Amino acid sequence: MRRSRAAYPWTWRVMDGLESLAARLWPARFEKGLPYLMLAPAVLLVGILVLGLVQIGDSSLRVLDTSTFLMSEDLTLANYQRALTESFFATVAGRSLLGSVIVTIVTLIFAFPYAYLMVRTPSSALRKFLLVALFLPFFIGQVVRAYGWLIILGNQGMVNEALGLVGVPPMRLLYNYPAVLFGLVQYMLPFAVLMLAPALTAIPAELESAASSLGANWLRTFRHVVLPLARPGLVGAGLVVVTLSLTDFAIPAILGGGSQDFIANAIYDQFFRTSDQGMGATLSLMLVAVGSLLVGLVFMLFGAGTLAMTGGRK
Amino acid sequence: MSHDKFLTTEIRRRTLLASMAAVGASATLGTGKAFAQEPEKPAEIIVRAWGGSWVDSLKAGVSDSFTKMTGIAVRHDLTEDNEIQPKVWAAVAQNRVPPIHINWDTTTNATKSALRGVTEDLSDLPNLKNTTELAKPVGLDGYPIVNTYGYVYVLAYRPSAFPDGPPKSWKDLLDPKLKGRIALYNDGIGFHFPAQVAGGGKLEDIPGNMQPAWDFIAKVKEQQPLLGEDPDFTTWFQKGEIDAACTISTNAREARKNGIELAWVVPEEGAKFDTDGLWIPKGLPENELYWAKQYINHALTKEAQQVWLDGLGLPGVVPGLTPPADLVGDPSYPTTEEDFKHLIRISSKIQVENESQWFSKFKEIMQG
Structure with a gap:
């Protein structure tokens, strides 16, 4: 009697074979080690980054000998002393920190209603429009977007031309601190919306209805229901925006007119203009330290938001 | 020299x-x-x-x-x-x-x-x-x-912005009408040495005493200059963002070839060669x-x-x-x-030995 092919298809046999092979390679007694095995790529990646940091740390302790353009053999804290005492570095660091905080606050203010509308709108067409408008900038690089602002906000740009129509003479809209912050907010907005949207989706619409049926107006509902429940999203979005803004290079370089450098620009200059890898490494490590402290502070004050891994295995 | x-x-x-x-x-x-x-x-x-x-x-x-x-x-x-x-x-x-x-x-x-x-x-x-x-x-x-x-790092200018004739000195960049309308290289290259002369110092004092240069650059900073690199100058002249710049003559000549109204001079203090x-x-x-x-x-x-x-x-x-x-x-x-005789040439060795320090000082002034 012919055996039915459907009774035990060949694909099952292949799977059996693979399972058998897997069992030989990774016997059942190793099962407890499986999670660690799956962690291995991440550990490897982080390990490489740590090795890089160690290397950068070593470079930061060496000063440039300008008679040979080699790094010194001796280890010294001279670069750190320079970074902490030269007013230029303090200016740039202060500008970067202040800028990242301002950009984060403004971005969250703009992103929240956008995300809320995108999540709550009953109109499918509007939701699609908002999604497309959100993702479109991701297809255009940061540099191209910055150059776009040069065209729009330049002395002979669209905005000044429009102002000229009503008799306003051309004004300098670019190459200053507000222009850099404006460019950063525009760049960060999609990131913030993307981080906020899942948090807002997780808030049941019925809660808002319940608050409303209990007499709360829209403002009270927003303040006492939506905002507290959206906090994880706000924290997550804030962390992403503040770290990306703090370390941004292109927007300050292009929209700042050369006089609004952020820390990343100063690091670039040390590595590539003055060939001082030691100083560049020092500033890099200090940026990592300041960024980590900032994130740690937010974690302490507000928790990790949507970035947190809450709860253990039940 | x-x-x-x-x-x-x-x-x-x-x-x-x-x-x-x-x-x-x-x-x-x-x-x-x-x-x-x-x-x-x-x-x-x-x-x-x-x-x-x-x-x-x-x-x-x-x-x-x-x-x-x-x-x-x-x-x-x-x-x-x-x-x-x-x-x-x-x-x-x-x-x-x-x-x-x-x-x-x-x-x-x-x-x-x-x-x-x-x-x-x-x-x-x-x-x-x-x-x-x-x-x-x-x-x-x-x-x-x-x-x-x-x-040569010349003083390139838009003739229509200088109706009384070409600029004669780097000090002409301090004219209030040029506020926000001038540009320098973002590392100050090309400007340090003429600034030393324009600031009342001597070239012989480079690199020992460049305070006159820094004092003059600080005055220029008050004019809110744009700071960029070679391609920026052409773009800025073309887009009407600036009227004068310290730039390599090649860039100015290229901009003029592209139809931009532009001329250049070597000011009386000299220009870096x-x-x-x-x-x-x-x-x-x-x-x-x-x-x-x-x-x-x-x-x-x-x-x-x-x-x-x-x-x-x-x-x-x-x-x-x-x-x-x-x-x-x-x-x-x-x-x-x-x-x-009108150009300033400082040896590359002196320049590279002091570049980092000059760069930091220039940035300190301009980013302040």
């Missing part, structure tokens, strides 16, 4: 030598015998270059004719000079083949590489004997770099090193220099070149001792 040494007497001597029975004929690539024992040709050589009219000129003057004569293709790598440097340094340090065969570089930048010991010695290039002293890097032993031309050059990183295979040297040797021929530097509008290192028609008598195209 006197330029007698590298222009007048030397040029006369070199001119004489050059005219004596074509001494370099056997070394010129056009002669077939030159490569009787030539090593294997690579498929291509890679030359790092600046983009735009810079690479166009190099291609027209040197690369195309080199390819025609040798059959070796020339690929131009437009990586920024500052960014190729650490790659080359890392390759040499790790005993890897460097990513380029020839670096077209500022002499200041190239001097760093020479001091670091990553450059090949070019003293044996036959065509060096036909060049002026300008080809020799100042303050270095031998020829780790060959300077190929000089250039500097050089660019070609060098070869260590670590190339022997045959590729040979052909890379031949490329530089070819770049030192009168024919190649004439076409290359016509495009750039800059004075070369081979005697007898004809200035472009639009630059005859132009102060940005110095050819005589008198021309050089």
